Amino acid sequence: MFRFIVRRLLQLIPTLFGLSVLLFIWLHRLPGGPETAILGERGTPEMRAQIRRNLGLDEPILVQYARFLRRMIKLDLGTSTSTKRAVTTEFVERFPGTVELTIMAMVLAIGIGIPLGYLAARRRGRLLDHASVGGSLIGICIPVFFLAYVLKAIFSEHFHWFPSSGRQDPTIGATRVTNFFLLDGLMTREWDAAADALWHLVLPGIALASIPLAIIVRITRASVLEVLGEDFVRTAEAKGLTENTVRRRHVLRNAMLPVATSIGLLTGGLLSGAVLTETVFAFSGIGAFVAEAIGQRDYPVLMGFIMIIAVVYVLVNLIVDLSYSVIDPRVRVR
Amino acid sequence: MTITTGKKREKLDRLSELAARQDEQGVSVWQEAFRRLRRNPAAIVGAVIFALFVVVALVGPFLVPYSPTDTIGIREGLIRPGVIPGIDGDHWLGYDHQGRDEFSRLIVGARQTLLVGVVATLIGLAIGALIGGVAGTAAGLGGRWGRWIDSTLMRFIDMLLAMPSLLLAVSIAALLGPSLITVMIAVGVVSVPVFARLLRGSMISQSNSDYVLAATALGVKKSKIALTHVVPNSLAPVIVQATLTLATAIIEAAALSFLGLGNQNSAIPEWGVMLAEAQPYLGVRPGLAIYPAVAIIITALGFTLLGEAMREALDPKLRK
Numbered sequence: 001m002f003r004f005i006v007r008r009l010l011q012l013i014p015t016l017f018g019l020s021v022l023l024f025i026w027l028h029r030l031p032g033g034p035e036t037a038i039l040g041e042r043g044t045p046e047m048r049a050q051i052r053r054n055l056g057l058d059e060p061i062l063v064q065y066a067r068f069l070r071r072m073i074k075l076d077l078g079t080s081t082s083t084k085r086a087v088t089t090e091f092v093e094r095f096p097g098t099v100e101l102t103i104m105a106m107v108l109a110i111g112i113g114i115p116l117g118y119l120a121a122r123r124r125g126r127l128l129d130h131a132s133v134g135g136s137l138i139g140i141c142i143p144v145f146f147l148a149y150v151l152k153a154i155f156s157e158h159f160h161w162f163p164s165s166g167r168q169d170p171t172i173g174a175t176r177v178t179n180f181f182l183l184d185g186l187m188t189r190e191w192d193a194a195a196d197a198l199w200h201l202v203l204p205g206i207a208l209a210s211i212p213l214a215i216i217v218r219i220t221r222a223s224v225l226e227v228l229g230e231d232f233v234r235t236a237e238a239k240g241l242t243e244n245t246v247r248r249r250h251v252l253r254n255a256m257l258p259v260a261t262s263i264g265l266l267t268g269g270l271l272s273g274a275v276l277t278e279t280v281f282a283f284s285g286i287g288a289f290v291a292e293a294i295g296q297r298d299y300p301v302l303m304g305f306i307m308i309i310a311v312v313y314v315l316v317n318l319i320v321d322l323s324y325s326v327i328d329p330r331v332r333v334r
Numbered sequence: 335m336t337i338t339t340g341k342k343r344e345k346l347d348r349l350s351e352l353a354a355r356q357d358e359q360g361v362s363v364w365q366e367a368f369r370r371l372r373r374n375p376a377a378i379v380g381a382v383i384f385a386l387f388v389v390v391a392l393v394g395p396f397l398v399p400y401s402p403t404d405t406i407g408i409r410e411g412l413i414r415p416g417v418i419p420g421i422d423g424d425h426w427l428g429y430d431h432q433g434r435d436e437f438s439r440l441i442v443g444a445r446q447t448l449l450v451g452v453v454a455t456l457i458g459l460a461i462g463a464l465i466g467g468v469a470g471t472a473a474g475l476g477g478r479w480g481r482w483i484d485s486t487l488m489r490f491i492d493m494l495l496a497m498p499s500l501l502l503a504v505s506i507a508a509l510l511g512p513s514l515i516t517v518m519i520a521v522g523v524v525s526v527p528v529f530a531r532l533l534r535g536s537m538i539s540q541s542n543s544d545y546v547l548a549a550t551a552l553g554v555k556k557s558k559i560a561l562t563h564v565v566p567n568s569l570a571p572v573i574v575q576a577t578l579t580l581a582t583a584i585i586e587a588a589a590l591s592f593l594g595l596g597n598q599n600s601a602i603p604e605w606g607v608m609l610a611e612a613q614p615y616l617g618v619r620p621g622l623a624i625y626p627a628v629a630i631i632i633t634a635l636g637f638t639l640l641g642e643a644m645r646e647a648l649d650p651k652l653r654k
Contacts, residue, residue, distance in 0.1 A: 011489065019493050141581060141634035143588045146609065146627045149616065261535065268495065276589055291593065313495055
């Protein structure tokens with residue numbers, strides 16, 4: 001087990017290296033550069049050259065890459081060309097928002113999705129089954145940004161139940177410790193700040209949860225249905241085991257493998273930036289920031305962001321693979 | 335030695351006899367699947383939506399009452415700041431923000447929407463199934479080379495997964511310029527890892543099942559087991575994923591249009607673009623956003639219903 005984890009973490013190094021080479025070439029092939037974003041169309045060739053020289057973009061790509069690597073080893077991601085601040089500072093401020101939003105969405109999606117999918121499979125063909133299958137279909141088919149607009153229009157602009165934008169009401173004057181607003185509120189015992197942060201998470205959380213929820217319901221249902229048809233479930237029932245034991249130890253456990261895979265993929269996807277939801281709710285997370293950084297050709301921000309996301313993905317996949325061996329002892333990690 | 339081979343041959347003969355007899359009397363898996371499909375109401379609904387959508391996409395542009403690009407409303411002075419006229423007798427869904435007939439645009443838009451969905455899914459399916467199939471086969475064959483190929487391909491897939499989908503799409507758009515083709519490629523490439531991982535995972539779990547053990551015991555070659563036993567049995571989740579992807583491709587295309595990466599030529603209407611263009615006018619006429627949104631939702635629903643029903647019909651484990 002320990003060797004497996006160490007080996008997987010060591011595999012991160014070639015993955016990151018390969019990714020950074022690919023990205024470096026890909027990003028620098030994009031037409032235009034930061035100088036166009038900074039100067040617009042008016043800049044003279046001399047001004048452009050000056051900016052490129054200041055940013056070190058006039059050197060050969062290999063020299064630039066070597067400099068990038070040297071900084072990476074020191075965990076320094078450089079300075080953003082558009083905001084002129086350290087990339088790490090930008091991320092420390094913005095990433096927690098996206099993480100909070102992702103956790104909110106996944107808690108909703110897993111907490112509702114697995115029980116609902118399981119019940120739908122057990123009551124196959126009955127009302128609950130049809131309702132949850134139908135609901136999950138609609139959940140998948142609604143464009144997220146449309147749902148976000150609808151939620152905002154109904155629950156925030158019409159009923160005024162929830163705030164329409166941002167992460168927290170600035171007039172509360174909450175103390176910042178970790179930039180996880182909800183956690184900060186709990187740590188400093190500023191309960192109103194924590195409640196307000198949670199309140200701000202509800203609508204974007206629901207909008208973001210719609211697709212993961214629908215997928216988890218569907219996969220759980222399909223997987224449970226498949227397991228229910230297996231011989232060992234009939235055997236367990238025939239042995240006279242209580243329904244609860246069969247349900248927990250035989251059905252759910254065997255049905256969880258595909259669900260765990262999809263949860264891992266979905267979480268990674270949400271962490272990489274809920275651009276649409278963040279845009280609609282003016283939620284200052286990482287997604288909208290990075291989408292803007294592409295327009296600005298902000299190379300340090302883009303490289304740093306993708307390096308971080310790559311690490312997150314590898315970790316999420318590692319956790320998923322480890323969870324396999326917990327769920328199904330036949331899958332042994334080597 | 336001779337006795338055992340004799341027995342084995344006898345057993346094989348008996349098996350092949352059995353197999354031959356079943357072929358004479360029974361129907362093929364696909365025939366039976368089709369029969370079950372016809373009895374499933376969800377499949378019928380899905381198929382009807384699917385058929386309707388395809389027909390509209392093919393012949394719609396020839397049947398619409400108005401040209402989708404004719405700015406009638408502006409010519410007749412109906413569009414003023416803050417005023418977009420709604421439904422009237424001749425214009426079933428009213429006008430859009432440039433005074434064009436909304437109903438006609440919706441009908442003509444079906445074609446581009448179908449094209450985006452199908453092409454994007456095919457791109458994702460083809461590349462993803464190829465990578466996943468090769469990795470799954472290699473993992474099943476085992477050996478040092480098999481494991482090496484499998485893990486190299488999966489590391490590549492991890493890298494693709496690590497690229498945030500929208501970021502990938504936005505950078506493709508920056509390279510190719512915003513257009514419908516950009517959207518297709520972006521949406522397709524984004525779905526590659528899902529297909530690859532799904533097929534590989536499904537193949538590996540099939541490799542551990544009893545019938546593969548039985549085939550191995552009967553002396554069937556490993557490569558033949560992979561191709562004739564494991565791959566066909568692993569395809570069901572891929573088929574489900576393809577129909578789901580067809581639906582989500584249309585939705586993701588709408589999202590890219592919302593971010594301004596889609597088709598910039600509004601002479602060719604597309605639902606995602608229409609939805610994106612309607613955002614500034616939500617307060618004036620929410621219908622402009624609701625019509626294309628509902629069209630997208632219904633179409634995606636149809637694809638998903640049909641795909642789900644197909645999976646159930648094809649899956650022998652779910653037979654009643």
